[in-house]
Amino acid sequence: MKTLLAYFGNLKEYIVFSALVLISIILIFQNDNIQVRFIRVIAVNVIGVIQTGFSVIPNVFELEKENKTLRETNINLSKELSFLKESKLENLRLNQMLEFKLRTNYRVVTGRIIGKTLIQTRNNITLNIGENDSVKVGMPVITEKGLVGKIVATSGNYSIAQILLNKDLKVSAKDQRSRVDGIISWDGQGKVLMKNVSKSSDVLVGDVIITSEYSNVFPAGIPIGYATTAGTLDNLFKNIEVECFVNFETIEEVFVLKYLSDDERRDLEKKYKEKTK
Amino acid sequence: MQEYLKYSGIMLLLIIVQKTLIWLLAITSYEVTPDIVMIGLVYIGIKKGKITGSVSGFLSGLILDIFSFSFIGLMALSKASAGFISGFFYEETKMERYLNTYIFTIIVIFCSLINNIIYFTIYFQGTNLVFGDILFRYIVPTTVYTAIFSIIPIIFARRRRFAR
Numbered sequence: 001m002k003t004l005l006a007y008f009g010n011l012k013e014y015i016v017f018s019a020l021v022l023i024s025i026i027l028i029f030q031n032d033n034i035q036v037r038f039i040r041v042i043a044v045n046v047i048g049v050i051q052t053g054f055s056v057i058p059n060v061f062e063l064e065k066e067n068k069t070l071r072e073t074n075i076n077l078s079k080e081l082s083f084l085k086e087s088k089l090e091n092l093r094l095n096q097m098l099e100f101k102l103r104t105n106y107r108v109v110t111g112r113i114i115g116k117t118l119i120q121t122r123n124n125i126t127l128n129i130g131e132n133d134s135v136k137v138g139m140p141v142i143t144e145k146g147l148v149g150k151i152v153a154t155s156g157n158y159s160i161a162q163i164l165l166n167k168d169l170k171v172s173a174k175d176q177r178s179r180v181d182g183i184i185s186w187d188g189q190g191k192v193l194m195k196n197v198s199k200s201s202d203v204l205v206g207d208v209i210i211t212s213e214y215s216n217v218f219p220a221g222i223p224i225g226y227a228t229t230a231g232t233l234d235n236l237f238k239n240i241e242v243e244c245f246v247n248f249e250t251i252e253e254v255f256v257l258k259y260l261s262d263d264e265r266r267d268l269e270k271k272y273k274e275k276t277k
Numbered sequence: 278m279q280e281y282l283k284y285s286g287i288m289l290l291l292i293i294v295q296k297t298l299i300w301l302l303a304i305t306s307y308e309v310t311p312d313i314v315m316i317g318l319v320y321i322g323i324k325k326g327k328i329t330g331s332v333s334g335f336l337s338g339l340i341l342d343i344f345s346f347s348f349i350g351l352m353a354l355s356k357a358s359a360g361f362i363s364g365f366f367y368e369e370t371k372m373e374r375y376l377n378t379y380i381f382t383i384i385v386i387f388c389s390l391i392n393n394i395i396y397f398t399i400y401f402q403g404t405n406l407v408f409g410d411i412l413f414r415y416i417v418p419t420t421v422y423t424a425i426f427s428i429i430p431i432i433f434a435r436r437r438r439f440a441r
Binding site: 012013016017020021023024025026027028029030031033034035036037038039042 | 326327328331332334335338339342347348349350351353354357358361364399400401402403
């Protein structure tokens with residue numbers, strides 16, 4: 001303390017002089033003549049230049065505050081971007097579906113998938129449309145790419161559909177090119193197969209498989225997938241592996257075709273089956 | 278204390294003379310006059326040091342500002358600066374030499390130059406005069422004129438010394 005006082009004692013002449021200069025400057029700036037106005041302009045310019053010089057030195061507290069604001073803005077923008085991306089993708093999907101809806105000859109109901117199982121042997125999807133939307137059991141479920149499955153249960157506002165990746169779903173199908181028939185089914189282990197194809201049938205890799213007119217549930221001509229193997233032998237028949245056009249992992253919206261099989265045909269086939277037993 | 282009162286009286290007298298009679302000595306078309314207050318101020322600075330010099334300069338400058346009815350504070354600033362600088366020549370051992378020889382005139386020139394640079398540079402802000410004009414029309418002539426007048430106290434001091 002003593003040292004400090006001694007130090008300031010040595011500086012007292014300068015302190016007094018500085019105080020006098022300060023008072024003089026204050027007095028000068030109390031005037032309002034042309035000189036003072038001019039000096040004020042110079043002072044403002046000088047201060048501006050000094051401030052510009054100092055502005056390159058980052059203010060830590062300001063930076064922290066700015067960082068926080070930028071982070072918040074970043075999060076908000078990321079959210080917005082994510083929402084916009086999602087909207088864009090949805091828009092694309094809905095556009096494709098709309099095109100298909102206009103193309104198809106059947107009346108369709110659009111539904112959103114609200115539940116999905118893909119890891120079981122009997123996989124289903126739950127849709128947000130039901131009896132109130134005229135959805136009935138047995139109606140085919142498709143997308144603009146191809147067959148998805150069929151409705152197996154309905155309630156007022158919801159419905160459940162078996163998909164191609166379900167062991168219980170069998171679909172009559174045919175090779176679009178060679179018109180060879182077969183039955184599409186899921187082996188429960190990751191492969192969709194076209195079975196009951198005679199050994200000598202003409203099926204090539206890449207052939208498109210569609211629903212056949214023999215199906216009592218699905219209208220003919222709905223694309224299912226394409227052959228990935230020419231066939232593996234199973235006694236007299238060969239099994240052809242089929243890659244579905246529909247990607248069940250990413251599918252989000254579907255159409256339910258307002259199509260039900262012909263009752264007369266169904267009854268006749270039923271009667272004949274009972275007779276032959 | 279008595280000494281300070283004596284200095285105050287002298288300064289007051291010089292201020293009155295400066296403001297009332299000195300215009301009679303104005304020269305050149307720019308009416309340059311000697312700054313006799315500055316001579317007294319330098320004398321006090323050499324005698325008493327920086328603090329007394331700067332305070333005397335500030336007070337005398339302020340009084341001059343008040344008498345001039347314009348630009349209050351400008352003369353206070355320039356005179357305080359000049360008084361402070363004159364205090365640098367405050368040395369007990371060399372005081373007589375500084376005050377009674379022509380060194381005093383040199384110190385007056387130096388301090389007067391500082392005073393005039395500050396005063397006239399600020400005073401002519403906002404006019405069309407550039408620094409060169411201000412320097413040669415006002416600063417240098419006033420400094421020289423003041424320096425000439427600073428010889429008078431030296432002559433008096435010498436006479437007094439010889440008389441002793």
